[in-house]
Amino acid sequence: MNVSSRRASRRRGDGGAGGGGVERTSAGRSGGEHHGAEQARPAARRTARRGTGPRRGVRRPWRLGTAAAAVYVFLYAPILWLALVSFNDSRTLSTLTGFSLRWYAELANDERVVSALLLSLRLAAASAVIATVIGTLAAFGLRRAFRGRGLWTTLLALPLVVPEVVLGVSLLAFCVQLMGIPLGFGALLLAHVTFSLSYVVVVVRARLAGLDPRIEEAAADLGADPLTRWRTVTLPLIAPAVGAGAAFAFVLSFDDVVTSGYLTGVGSTTLPVFVYGQARRGVSPEVVALSTAMVAASAALLLLGVLVTVVRARRAGRSAARDVLASAS
């Protein structure tokens, strides 16, 4: 360990002692509430104003940590503000005058909101089921070696790069002019399965790639026929990824606004499309409350999905989060 003279010498062992001095990074935003990015940064006394250069051994880059923490504030402050305002009892957005549930009460009594919510839930459930089934199957198909596999991989990833506007208008043209499919639930379902499918394929493929083929081969050697092998060995192993894919598909469907905007029929509007219609008129506490509720619903779904996957993965002995993260790459 030669201490180069270019750097500020720091009197500290390698153990990374020192408490987590959480610096409040007020990035000039609304009351930067607490967020989860509490980095344990040692209160290292620095004598020179220099970033810590790389050096063998443990370093605690407090600067980088601060930058990261600032980004977390940026990510969370708006949502927290939204939530705070939704419980405010006045119409104003800038001063919190008191706690009240009145905006939520108004929502619950608004028939349009309730029916849009029910449609959104039905739609998300249906499209998640279809997308998960055919997406998982396709992920298995891509595992095999055959000519033109690259083409199929591209086809299955295509919905990821088609802009939502384009997907929406193309399906509008398709349903209205070509097929005579009435707008509404059916048309929406076509669109939602189409854009969810790729996510399922990506998530399940990532998991399949990490599987040891010898496990399945062992099952075959022990006399399991393909169907039994699939049911008792392969499927349990990929269950976390299938669950993650289904959760992805559900939330994507539940949140979609652009594509759905073209395909909603009279009297069959999804919740996001309804909110968007309201939101364009300016900022209103009702829409703030509705948005908060949607955030809470998505977060709850995510949590549920993660919990289920974690429990399953614990059984399968692998971190579920890794799947979700691997899938996202």
Added chain:
Amino acid sequence: MSGRPARRGFSSGLAAAGQLGPATVWLVLFLLVPLALVVQFSFATRDTGAARAVLPWTTLPYRTALDPAFLPIFWRTLVYATVTTLACLLLAFPLAWFIARHGGRFRTVLLALVLIPFWASYLARVYAWKALLDGDGPINRLLSVVGLGRDGGFLLTDTAVVLGLTYGFLPFMVLPLYVACVRFDHQLVEASYDLGHGRLATFFRVVLPGVLPGILAGSLLVLVPAAGDFVTPSLLGGVDQTTFGSVVDDQFGGGNNWPLGSAMAVLLLVLVVVALLARGRRGEDVL
């Protein structure tokens, strides 16, 4: 990347067909056919009665779409998308690097924290900025104290739109970058220092090329949706912030000109293809 190459053979091919069949049929029917229809419409004549496309075939929609009148909108959309991509890059890189290098056993948690806002409804997140930037919102109130406030807040400005877009698509940049940072062999940095490079040279000549696949994949994932988005500009911007997506939206909505809207949609698809080709194969293993 993919799983093991399985046994080749007739039964294997049959099984692959069976497994890929449903998804293929679905995507051909409900993605490729509709897209082909849009391409067809983009050469059609507007039917004033029903807003639909009819014969005769013509290149008029493209001539209209490429009219100099739309040039400012094209340009603005590109600028928004590019600035958004750069802003996401600037925000995401320190974060991704930090989590990858110093996250330790909290890596997963820290990354999940980035993803959670992404799961919060996109619309709600844009709306949060609308509330924040409103004339009556907290940011304007705070700035008014210092004398920097504006009448009507910061809505209807380019800044508001780019801010909203950046906020909306940031996670798309963080994820691929994170993957690239995790894969990046940190010993290269050590080696670079040992060989006498300074901090800047190391960053630009070692780190940046090393995580380039992640940058490319992330940029693609941000640039394309940002270029097509019209929800953010319509909620945070005004007439002067009209983007390409809004114009497409208009033609299929109030504007009632499907051929023109289709021509513009096709142009947007061309942009996607160009972006994909620009990314090349290098970003492929990350995406």
